[in-house]
Amino acid sequence: MLYYSLNKQAPAVDFKNATIRGQAPDKGLYFPETLPRIPESWFKDIENKTNEEIAFEVIKPYVGEEIPEAELRRIVKETIDFPIPLVKVKDHIFSLELFHGPTLAFKDVGARFMSRCLGYFAKERSEKVTVLVATSGDTGGAVANGFYDVDGVEVVILYPSGKVSSVQEKQLTTLGKNIHALEVHGTFDDCQQMVKQAFADESLTGKKFLTSANSINVARWLPQQFYYFFAYKQWADKANPPVVCVPSGNFGNICAAMLAFISGLPVRHFIAACNANDVVPRYLFSEQYEVRPAIATISNAMDVGNPSNFVRVMQLFENNFIDLRHMLSGYTITDDETRQTISRVKNETGYLTDPHGAVAYLALQRYLDEHPQQKGFFVETAHPVKFYDVVEPVINEKVAIPESIAGILNLPKRSTEMEPVYTKLKEYLLS
Numbered sequence: 001m002l003y004y005s006l007n008k009q010a011p012a013v014d015f016k017n018a019t020i021r022g023q024a025p026d027k028g029l030y031f032p033e034t035l036p037r038i039p040e041s042w043f044k045d046i047e048n049k050t051n052e053e054i055a056f057e058v059i060k061p062y063v064g065e066e067i068p069e070a071e072l073r074r075i076v077k078e079t080i081d082f083p084i085p086l087v088k089v090k091d092h093i094f095s096l097e098l099f100h101g102p103t104l105a106f107k108d109v110g111a112r113f114m115s116r117c118l119g120y121f122a123k124e125r126s127e128k129v130t131v132l133v134a135t136s137g138d139t140g141g142a143v144a145n146g147f148y149d150v151d152g153v154e155v156v157i158l159y160p161s162g163k164v165s166s167v168q169e170k171q172l173t174t175l176g177k178n179i180h181a182l183e184v185h186g187t188f189d190d191c192q193q194m195v196k197q198a199f200a201d202e203s204l205t206g207k208k209f210l211t212s213a214n215s216i217n218v219a220r221w222l223p224q225q226f227y228y229f230f231a232y233k234q235w236a237d238k239a240n241p242p243v244v245c246v247p248s249g250n251f252g253n254i255c256a257a258m259l260a261f262i263s264g265l266p267v268r269h270f271i272a273a274c275n276a277n278d279v280v281p282r283y284l285f286s287e288q289y290e291v292r293p294a295i296a297t298i299s300n301a302m303d304v305g306n307p308s309n310f311v312r313v314m315q316l317f318e319n320n321f322i323d324l325r326h327m328l329s330g331y332t333i334t335d336d337e338t339r340q341t342i343s344r345v346k347n348e349t350g351y352l353t354d355p356h357g358a359v360a361y362l363a364l365q366r367y368l369d370e371h372p373q374q375k376g377f378f379v380e381t382a383h384p385v386k387f388y389d390v391v392e393p394v395i396n397e398k399v400a401i402p403e404s405i406a407g408i409l410n411l412p413k414r415s416t417e418m419e420p421v422y423t424k425l426k427e428y429l430l431s
């Protein structure tokens with residue numbers, strides 16, 4: 001499989017090079033040259049397949065010969081070694097729970113898959129890869145965890161001192177081994193700036209094999225399809241395919257779902273559920289695509305003013321607005337509506353959503369109110385405890401901390417403090 005740049009000013013590359021580079025040299029996103037077609041008979045048999053088989057067969061055409069089969073099977077197995085259940089919430093509404101991974105958010109799957117692919121490619125080159133990331137909180141945890149103890153990969157994470165939550169800081173600083181946390185006395189923008197300077201510094205990149213763990217990387221994007229195949233396997237009413245509602249920020253997750261659909265996965269309709277950052281719902285309504293600065297909301301992982309993966313969504317529909325509009329609806333949900341939904345769903349059904357899941361729940365409900373014959377699921381992208389500061393006052397109850405997180409709260413923090421100055425970072429990387 002080759003990947004071309006959506007800016008069309010750079011050569012096509014294989015999976016290995018697309019993974020190592022992340023973004024094409026012309027700053028375009030990589031996109032597969034051909035989209036695999038999965039036959040109907042495969043879906044008829046899906047209940048007899050294990051998740052590992054499903055994931056392996058889905059990802060195989062994208063990886064091609066770049067990773068040997070046995071190795072790819074191992075990578076897939078390690079990537080999805082936690083449950084991804086489809087849970088009934090109400091008559092026509094189900095929840096696809098993507099928060100059972102180690103950092104309690106769906107980004108675990110993409111981060112784990114990418115890290116293991118990179119680890120494999122690094123071994124082949126017999127040269128260590130250093131993954132350099134700046135984080136404002138959440139991505140860092142998923143990356144740290146996903147890359148933890150992967151051979152041949154060192155991870156350096158810059159975070160702004162005192163500006164991430166205590167749970168997030170523990171997720172970054174307690175792992176040790178190949179994960180190194182730099183506690184920068186500055187802002188997230190300082191961290192981001194230092195990282196950018198490192199990538200642009202040839203006197204550094206000539207000596208060190210540096211890469212980013214950016215969310216546009218094909219090795220993070222493509223494995224997100226797995227969730228939707230697993231959901232279909234658990235979907236009881238196969239004659240009536242689901243409406244799929246995804247809380248969206250950068251549109252990587254929903255784009256993977258739509259790619260699965262183009263490959264043959266039965267889906268009735270897609271819904272992009274957004275908070276106040278609603279460039280795409282507005283576009284679907286007016287055909288005007290207007291990028292705006294991000295607005296802060298209580299579903300902050302979706303506070304994106306210019307969703308980077310939306311060009312891929314457009315490409316899946318060959319840039320045809322009518323075809324896209326036929327398959328995709330968008331909804332804008334306010335913070336007040338999000339809080340009300342968390343409370344109402346909890347009271348009516350006992351099910352507790354996090355703010356992102358609540359945005360998706362309400363969007364799905366609005367759509368189903370207008371399409372009463374249909375059924376669907378929303379994607380619950382994070383465990384409610386990750387957003388306890390929003391959730392607890394709304395439900396007037398404490399949210400229990402799952403074991404997996406409780407364990408790290410008592411571990412000692414290990415970080416290297418650093419002034420927000422690029423030369424300090426460079427010294428550190430070269431030492």
Ligand SMILES: *Cc1c(COP(=O)(O)O)cnc(C)c1O
Pocket residue numbers: 105106107138247248249250251252253254301302356381382
């Ligand atoms: C990243 C994230 C999202 C948004 O996913 P995209 O792929 O960027 O659209 C939604 N919810 C949570 C909890 C996230 O961490």
